[in-house]
Amino acid sequence: MSKVKYYYDPDTLSYRKIEPKKSRRYRNIAFFVLGSFLFGLLSLILLLNTNLINTPRELSLAREVKNYELQFEILNKKMGQIEEVLANIEERDNNIYRLYFEANPIPEEQRRAGFGGVNRYRSLEGFNNSEMVIGTTKRLDIIKKQMAIQSKSLDEITILAAEKEKLLAAIPAIQPLNNEDLTRMASGFGWRSDPFTKARKMHWGMDFTAPKGTPVYATGDGKITRADNNSSGFGKHIRIDHGYGYVSLYAHLSQYNVKKGQKVKRGDLIGFVGSTGRSEAPHLHYEVRKDEDRINPINFYYGSLSAKEFENMLKYANQENQSLD
Missing domain, CATH: 2.70.70.10 (Glucose Permease (Domain IIA))
Structure with missing residues (x-):
C-alpha cells in the first residue's frame, strides 16, 4: 500500500492530502509491470540454464544420452572380447601355422601399429562425450586393421598349405614295389x-x-x-x-x-x-x-x-x- 503524503496550506492553516497526478500513477504502474516482466524473464532464463527445471524435450534428450552411453559401454565390452579372441588367433598364427609352414611371424609392432598423420577424428571433437566416442572409434579402427592383417596372413597360410600339400604329394615317399x-x-x-x-x-x-x-x-x-x-x-x-x-x-x-x-x-x-x-x-x-x-x-x-x-x-x-x- 502506497504512502499518503500531505502538505501544509498556510491559507487554511491546515494539512491537505496530496493527490497524485493520473499520468504519474500510470507511469508507476508501467514501471511496475515492466519490472515484473524483466524479473520474470531473468528468473526463467536462470531456471532454464540450471538442472532444477527441464523441459520434456530436454528430459527425452538426457535419456537418449544415457542410453547411448550404456550402448558404448556394452560395445567396449564386446570389443574387449573380440580383442581376446583376435589375440589368441594371432598367437596361433605366429607360433603354430606360420611356424609349421616355415613362414616368418608377423612382427608385433606391425599388428599393433596405430594411425599416424592427419587427425582422422576431428569431426568427433567438441561434444560433451567426445573423449568417449573418439576412444571407442580409435579402438574399433585398430581392431579392423588387426583383422585385415590377420585375414591377409590366413590367405597366405592357405597358399602355403596348398603348396605344402603339393610338396608332400610330390616327394617320392613310398617303396616302388609292393x-x-x-x-x-x-x-x-x-x-x-x-x-x-x-x-x-x-x-x-x-x-x-x-x-x-x-x-x-x-x-x-x-x-x-x-x-x-x-x-x-x-x-x-x-x-x-x-x-x-x-x-x-x-x-x-x-x-x-x-x-x-x-x-x-x-x-x-x-x-x-x-x-x-x-x-x-x-x-x-x-x-x-x-x-x-x-x-x-x-x-x-x-x-x-x-x-x-x-x-x-x-x-x-x-x-x-x-x-x-
Missing part, C-alpha cells in the same frame, strides 16, 4: 662289388629283386620326363620329375605303362620289372635325385613301410654285398 611282390632287397646305396668287373664301385640306388613282370609304381606325383632305353646301363627305364628338385629313376624294366609327358600320381602303375640293360638278374634299380644330386632312397620310405619293415630294409641296405647292375 612288399608281397618283393623277393628281397638285394643291394643298397653305397660302395658295392660290381657283378661284372668285381671291382668296388659306388652304387647310386637300391636294387629290389622281384620276378619279371612285377608291377612298378610311381613313388610320388610328377611328370614322366623319360621312358626309353637310351641311357647307358639302365636299359628300359623311366624318370619322373616330381618338382621341387626331386627326380626318381626306375631302371631295367621289361616294359612301360606310361609315356613321356604323362602326369602320374603316387601309387600309379608305371612299368614292370625286367632285366634289360646292364643287369645280372630281374630286379628294379631305383634312384632318387634332389637338385641333380643322387641321394639314398631309403630315407624316403616313410609312406609305405612299418617301423619293423624299415628296420629290416635298413639292415640289408647297409650290407656291402654285390649289386645286380
